[in-house]
Amino acid sequence: PSVPPIDFRALLNDEQFAAVTAEPGPLLVLAGAGSGKTRTLTYRVAYLLSQGVRPGEILLLTFTNKAAKEMLHRVHDLTGIEPGRFWGGTFHSLGNRALRMYGEAIGLPKNFTILDADESETLLKQAVTALDATFFKEKTNPRPGPLFSVLSLARNTQLSLADTVARNFPQYAEIAHRFPAFAAAYTSKKRDDKVVDYDDLLELWLKLLTDAPDVAAYFNNRFRHVLVDEYQDTNTIQAQLVDKLAGHHRVMAVGDDAQCIYSWRGADFENIMSFPERHTGTVIHRIETNYRSTPEILAFANGVLNCQPKGRHFDKELRAARKHGTKPAVIQAMDDREQAAFVLKRISALVEEEGVSPNEIAILYRSHFLALEMQLALTRAGMPYTITSGVKFFERQHVRDLIAVINFVYNPANTSAWNRIAILLPKVGEKGASKIYSAALDHAKLMQQNFIDALATDDVLSKVPKDAKADWPNFCASLRQVYEAMNEDTPADAVSVAIEGWYGDYMKGEYADYTDRLEELKGLVGFAGQFTQMTDFLAQIMLLNGETSEREIQPDTECIKLTTIHQAKGLEYDVVFLIGAAEGQFPGYRTIESGDFEEERRLFYVAVTRAKNELYISYPRVASRPGPGGMMLSPSRFLQELPSDLYDELRIKRSYGW
Ligand code: ATP
Numbered sequence: 334p335s336v337p338p339i340d341f342r343a344l345l346n347d348e349q350f351a352a353v354t355a356e357p358g359p360l361l362v363l364a365g366a367g368s369g370k371t372r373t374l375t376y377r378v379a380y381l382l383s384q385g386v387r388p389g390e391i392l393l394l395t396f397t398n399k400a401a402k403e404m405l406h407r408v409h410d411l412t413g414i415e416p417g418r419f420w421g422g423t424f425h426s427l428g429n430r431a432l433r434m435y436g437e438a439i440g441l442p443k444n445f446t447i448l449d450a451d452e453s454e455t456l457l458k459q460a461v462t463a464l465d466a467t468f469f470k471e472k473t474n475p476r477p478g479p480l481f482s483v484l485s486l487a488r489n490t491q492l493s494l495a496d497t498v499a500r501n502f503p504q505y506a507e508i509a510h511r512f513p514a515f516a517a518a519y520t521s522k523k524r525d526d527k528v529v530d531y532d533d534l535l536e537l538w539l540k541l542l543t544d545a546p547d548v549a550a551y552f553n554n555r556f557r558h559v560l561v562d563e564y565q566d567t568n569t570i571q572a573q574l575v576d577k578l579a580g581h582h583r584v585m586a587v588g589d590d591a592q593c594i595y596s597w598r599g600a601d602f603e604n605i606m607s608f609p610e611r612h613t614g615t616v617i618h619r620i621e622t623n624y625r626s627t628p629e630i631l632a633f634a635n636g637v638l639n640c641q642p643k644g645r646h647f648d649k650e651l652r653a654a655r656k657h658g659t660k661p662a663v664i665q666a667m668d669d670r671e672q673a674a675f676v677l678k679r680i681s682a683l684v685e686e687e688g689v690s691p692n693e694i695a696i697l698y699r700s701h702f703l704a705l706e707m708q709l710a711l712t713r714a715g716m717p718y719t720i721t722s723g724v725k726f727f728e729r730q731h732v733r734d735l736i737a738v739i740n741f742v743y744n745p746a747n748t749s750a751w752n753r754i755a756i757l758l759p760k761v762g763e764k765g766a767s768k769i770y771s772a773a774l775d776h777a778k779l780m781q782q783n784f785i786d787a788l789a790t791d792d793v794l795s796k797v798p799k800d801a802k803a804d805w806p807n808f809c810a811s812l813r814q815v816y817e818a819m820n821e822d823t824p825a826d827a828v829s830v831a832i833e834g835w836y837g838d839y840m841k842g843e844y845a846d847y848t849d850r851l852e853e854l855k856g857l858v859g860f861a862g863q864f865t866q867m868t869d870f871l872a873q874i875m876l877l878n879g880e881t882s883e884r885e886i887q888p889d890t891e892c893i894k895l896t897t898i899h900q901a902k903g904l905e906y907d908v909v910f911l912i913g914a915a916e917g918q919f920p921g922y923r924t925i926e927s928g929d930f931e932e933e934r935r936l937f938y939v940a941v942t943r944a945k946n947e948l949y950i951s952y953p954r955v956a957s958r959p960g961p962g963g964m965m966l967s968p969s970r971f972l973q974e975l976p977s978d979l980y981d982e983l984r985i986k987r988s989y990g991w
């Protein structure tokens with residue numbers, strides 16, 4: 334296809350132009366946030382096409398499928414070539430494509446099905462149970478979910494299970510010797526069922542390129558150019574895939590080691606550091622101009638980088654290309670509510686008086702629970718918003734489970750709440766749950782007894798399956814405690830009693846990221862703190878739940894974006910609010926305990942570099958619940974360590990004006 338002439342000189346700066354038009358060979362573009370790395374990659378595709386490279390010869394690997402689509406649309410605008418003619422997308426989606434075409438070469442049937450995370454865990458559970466029927470009955474053994482996390486991390490980092498356990502899961506050291514057998518059983522079960530899990534899409538793709546020389550040769554000949562965005566967040570297996578695919582060394586990777594934020598998923602910024610060693614003859618390009626942010630925001634971001642220990646990262650300092658704006662603002666609010674009120678008020682002014690589109694406004698936070706009060710404030714104000722990251726707080730499984738516990742105790746006639754919690758007990762299914770429920774109901778009627786008390790009687794115990802009997806007394810006692818707290822104390826007390834009781838124990842066994850989830854649930858305690866009546870608390874939650882999902886259905890509405898920082902990677906907004914910038918919130922208590930702040934500071938850097946025109950960083954002075962440091966919060970160390978001339982402090986007046 335003939336590509337119309339493109340004036341690359343006019344569209345790119347010298348550094349970008351050099352990278353875009355570089356001779357084929359291994360290329361590494363190392364540059365800070367907002368310097369146009371993604372833009373450079375996009376124009377590189379257009380340039381290659383203008384040089385006569387065919388779309389089918391280009392492989393474009395991106396962090397989300399949406400990012401690939403946007404880049405290829407831009408290429409389409411420039412060249413007229415249809416996006417559908419490229420291989421572009423995430424490692425997982427392209428692995429799927431490769432395996433559909435050639436997986437048979439390694440014995441994978443063409444019609445394999447992909448399991449989602451839940452299904453994968455269920456299959457692992459079956460495989461392990463077939464080997465050892467009592468494994469999951471032992472209290473000290475990991476549940477299928479955590480076990481799955483161990484196997485998955487080992488696969489993504491290509492480390493042995495023994496090393497993975499030693500490094501990341503020391504709590505399983507004593508039983509780790511059994512894991513390889515479990516992994517093998519799981520693998521053969523998947524083979525029997527003709528299914529693959531997400532990790533297989535990478536692992537089997539790599540196997541295909543390693544064990545099937547014909548296929549490897551085919552891909553090497555086909556993809557003359559391999560381009561990778563966000564290279565700093567590749568994990569070992571992804572880096573190996575890139576190495577294999579870049580057979581002709583015609584690979585261009587772009588990234589910023591200072592933005593590596595996925596090490597918990599096995600990403601390793603050593604991959605970007607060692608790229609030149611693994612690809613001989615690598616030419617490194619640097620871009621030192623930032624086009625995204627005002628000089629003031631950029632100076633702030635550079636200040637954050639300067640706080641990182643020296644020598645661990647490539648040095649880079651960004652120059653601003655844009656005109657001056659206002660300094661980033663730091664806001665101390667009294668508490669979460671005042672913080673939310675401030676953000677809301679400022680957003681109203683931006684939208685109504687300054688004509689900023691809500692689409693161009695983002696509210697960022699370290700963890701979901703920090704956005705609770707914000708969600709509520711936006712909902713109350715009728716301001717449309719979307720939560721771009723995964724699942725909304727109130728739709729997260731553990732949050733819904735806990736709310737079901739409270740809902741049930743509040744109103745034992747609520748059978749759907751009952752069903753939700755009862756089936757969390759071992760071997761209790763929906764049928765079992767309703768059997769137990771009827772038995773308790775009969776007993777309560779006969780004896781004129783409270784339903785919660787009736788649950789704890791022998792009549793009811795006889796209907797509880799054998800496997801659940803051990804948990805039963807704790808389950809009943811915990812419901813009883815919640816009941817008492819509900820009648821005698823505040824809603825917040827009732828919520829914390831629920832977390833500390835049976836549900837907390839259940840969660841500990843069920844989730845590998847138990848501590849994170851526990852933090853989130855504690856956020857719910859803080860949220861409950863503003864209600865004196867249980868009725869109001871529960872009603873507000875239901876309202877929040879219903880309204881937010883309804884709002885998301887209307888795709889045309891202009892919406893403010895609420896997102897975790899992780900999910901905002903690579904994106905940009907006119908105005909960014911970073912909320913919850915307090916010690917214990919960002920960095921969180923777990924990071925403070927571990928003393929390892931480098932990745933967390935990179936995350937802070939990612940957050941502030943999303944802003945184009947205005948950046949507001951706020952923190953509450955008083956926590957919504959007591960933490961290890963008491964009720965009073967101090968500003969995040971990531972703020973305190975910065976020279977104070979990099980930002981302005983805004984004072985909030987009591988009337989919520991400022
Ligand atoms: P991140 O590290 O956050 O992924 P990035 O390095 O990929 O950032 P881009 O998103 O490609 O940066 O570019 C940031 C912004 O700067 C975009 O709005 C882009 O259009 C703009 N930009 C980049 N280069 C230029 C240029 N030469 N002229 C004008 N605008 C540019």
Ligand code: MG
Nearest residue numbers: 370371372903
């Ligand atoms: Mg980018």
